Amino acid sequence: xxxxRVGFIGLGTMGRGMAANLHRRGLLQTVWNxxxxxxxxxxxxxxxxxxxxxxxxxxxxxxxxxxxxxxxxVLEVLAALQPGLRAGxxxxxxxxxxxxxxxxxxxxxxxxDVAFLDCPVSGGAEGAREGTLTVMIGGSExxxxxARPALAAVGQRLVHxxxxxxxxxxxxxxxxxxxxxxxxxxxxxxFAARLNLPLEKVIEVVGSGAAGSWFxxxxxxxxxxxxxxxxxxxxxHDKDLALCQQLAAQMDAQxxxxxxxxxxxxxxxxxGWGDADISAxxxxxxxxxEQRQLPAAGAGTGEAR
Numbered sequence: 001x002x003x004x005r006v007g008f009i010g011l012g013t014m015g016r017g018m019a020a021n022l023h024r025r026g027l028l029q030t031v032w033n034x035x036x037x038x039x040x041x042x043x044x045x046x047x048x049x050x051x052x053x054x055x056x057x058x059x060x061x062x063x064x065x066x067x068x069x070x071x072x073x074v075l076e077v078l079a080a081l082q083p084g085l086r087a088g089x090x091x092x093x094x095x096x097x098x099x100x101x102x103x104x105x106x107x108x109x110x111x112x113d114v115a116f117l118d119c120p121v122s123g124g125a126e127g128a129r130e131g132t133l134t135v136m137i138g139g140s141e142x143x144x145x146x147a148r149p150a151l152a153a154v155g156q157r158l159v160h161x162x163x164x165x166x167x168x169x170x171x172x173x174x175x176x177x178x179x180x181x182x183x184x185x186x187x188x189x190x191f192a193a194r195l196n197l198p199l200e201k202v203i204e205v206v207g208s209g210a211a212g213s214w215f216x217x218x219x220x221x222x223x224x225x226x227x228x229x230x231x232x233x234x235x236x237h238d239k240d241l242a243l244c245q246q247l248a249a250q251m252d253a254q255x256x257x258x259x260x261x262x263x264x265x266x267x268x269x270x271x272g273w274g275d276a277d278i279s280a281x282x283x284x285x286x287x288x289x290e291q292r293q294l295p296a297a298g299a300g301t302g303e304a305r
Contacts, residue, residue, distance in 0.1 A: 003025075003026065003027055003149055004027065004061070004062040004063040004090075004146060004147075004149060004150060005027070005029040005030075005060065005061045005062050005063070006022050006027045006028055006029055006061055006062075006063045006064070006065060006150045007029055007030040007031065007032070007051070007057040007058065007060060007061035007063070007064045007065070008022060008028060008030075008031050008032075008064075008065050008066070008067075009031070009032045009033070009054060009057065009064065009065070009066040009067075009068070009077055009081075010033065010066050010067040010068040010077075010095075011031060011033040011038050011039060011042050012067065012068075012069070013125050013128070013230065013231075013233070014067050014094070014121070014125060014128045015033075015067040015068075015128075016042065016128070017125065017127075017128030017129035017130075017131075018065070018067060018094065018121075018128050018133075018154040019031055019042065019046070020046060020129070021128075021129075021131040021153045021154050022065070022150060022153045022154065023046040023047070023048060024131075024153070025149070025152075025153040027149060027150055027153055028046065028048045029048060029049065029060050029061050030048060030049040030050070030051045030056075030057045030060045030061060031043055031046075031048060031049070031050055031051070031057070032050070032051045032053070032054050032056075032057045036050070036052075039051075053080065053084075054077055054080035054081045054084070055080060055081060055082070055083040055084030055085075056084060057081070057084070058081045058082075058083075058084030058085045058086075058089065059084040059086070061089070062088070062089060062090070062146070063089070063090050063091075063092060063146065063147055063150050064081060064085075064089060064090070064091045064092070065091075065092040065093075065094060065150055065154075066091070066092070066093050066094065066095065067093075067094040067095055067121075068095050069095065069236065069239075070095070070097065070239060071097040071098055071101040073095070074093055074095050074097050074101065074105060075101065075104070075105065075108075078091070078105055078108060078109065079108075082108075082109075082112065085109070085112050085114050086112075086114075087112060087113035087114065088113065088114075089114045089115070090114070090115045090116075090117065090143045090146045090147045091105075091109060091114060091115070091116050091117070092117045092119050092147050092150060092151065093105065093116070093117070093118050093119060094119050094120060094121050094135075094154075095120065096120045096168070096171050096175070096236075096239075096240050096243070097118075097120075097168060097243070098168060098243050098246060098247075099118075099138075099165035099166075099168040099169045099172070099247065100165070101168075102116070102118035102138060102164055102165045102167070102168045103164050103165045105118075105164075106118075106139070106164040115139065115140060115142070115143035115146070116139060116143070116164060117137060117138065117139035117143055117144060117147055117164070117167070118137070118138040118139065118164055118165060118166075118167040118168050119135050119136065119137050119138070119139075119147075119151065119167055120135075120136050120167055120168055120170075120171035120174075121133040121134065121135050121136075121154070121155065122134045122136070122171070122174050122178075123155075124218065124231040124232050125230070125231045125232070126218065126231060127156075128154070131153065131154055131155070131156065132155070132156040133154055133155040133156065133157075134155060134156070134157045134159070135151055135154070135155035135157065135158045135159065135167075136159055136161055136166075136167040136168075136170040136171050136174070137151070137158060137159060137160045137161060137166075137167050138161055138162060138163060138164045138165050138166035138167030138168065138169075138170075139163065139164050139167070140163075141160070144160055168243075169247065171240075172240070172243055172244045172247055175237065175240040175241060175243075175244060176241070176244050176255060176257065176258055178215070178237070178278075179237070179241060179257060179258060179261040180257050181213050181214075181215045182215055182219075182261075182278050182279065182281055183257070183260070183261060183264075183281065184211075185213060185215050185216050185219070185220065186223060186279060186281040186282040186284075186285050187281075187285045188206065188211070189202065189203070189220060189223060189224055189282060189285075190282055190285035190286045190288075190289050191285075191289060193224065193286065193289075194289045194290065199224045200221065200224075203216060203217075203220040203221060203224070207220065215279070218231070219231070219277065219278075219279040222277075222279065223279040223280075223282040224282070226283075228273070228276035228277045228279055228280040228283075229276075229277060230275060230276060230277045231277050232277060232278050233274070233275055233276070233277070233278075234265055234268055234269065234273055234274055234275070234276055234277065234278050234280055234281075235265075235269060235274035235275065237265070237278050238262055238265040238266075238269065238274075241258045241261060241262050241265075242262070244258050245258055245259075245262075264281060264284055267284060267294060268280055268281070268283070268284060268294070271294050271295070271296045271297060272296050272297030273297045275297075276297065283295060
């Protein structure tokens with residue numbers, strides 16, 4: 001199979017690493033970002049083109065990959081891409097959006113004979129940089145085969161979950177489970193601190209047993225040091241959990257863990273922690289166990305005042 005020319009849209013925390021890995025595989029042709037200076041700087045550093053518009057990017061590529069923030073952003077980008085899209089192009093969306101929005105996007109592009117894959121990812125900013133993301137894929141097998149080289153450049157595990165929308169539904173499950181792990185890990189570490197235990201040893205011993213997790217290994221030490229530079233922004237996870245609630249509402253169900261986590265996130269966001277990593281939950285757990293006020297975020301992300 002020939003290698004497709006790939007265009008990438010959205011050079012944020014996740015997108016930068018993903019696009020860089022496409023470049024390393026010799027696949028990246030063109031980039032576009034809402035902030036043009038960001039795209040120009042990335043293009044200069046990675047020997048690719050910075051397109052003036054999404055439509056211009058579409059005209060350069062057989063595969064278009066995007067990673068933006070929310071449902072409205074995806075639909076806005078797709079509308080801007082459409083004038084440049086050609087029949088046979090595959091659009092891969094790695095954003096986390098609603099399953100219904102993914103299906104709406106696929107229907108929008110189908111009129112131009114353009115395939116759409118919803119491919120949300122998991123693995124944090126580290127996984128994006130290292131090319132080790134897990135990719136949850138919804139869409140046709142034929143589109144996936146065209147897109148596979150691009151997806152393999154950014155992800156270590158590619159799992160086809162079913163038709164369009166199935167990737168996003170799977171990501172909703174992932175985000176719910178991630179919320180539970182973050183809740184348990186941060187509360188456990190705050191409890192250990194209140195017990196005056198050596199926290200590095202707690203992380204080592206708990207993290208290596210049945211309670212071990214990616215979160216404990218990757219976020220435990222930074223959380224107990226009071227460092228919350230975003231691997232995954234708290235406000236974005238809150239947005240994702242709202243999508244979980246929307247899916248649950250469609251089946252007349254409730255998700256108590258999601259409701260509790262969003263309540264906790266609202267308190268942190270009100271204190272200025274929305275742009276911090278989700279491990280900032282540790283601050284809320286500390287404050288509750290020590291019966292003191294939640295600290296407000298400082299001028300820099302991840303700092304308390």
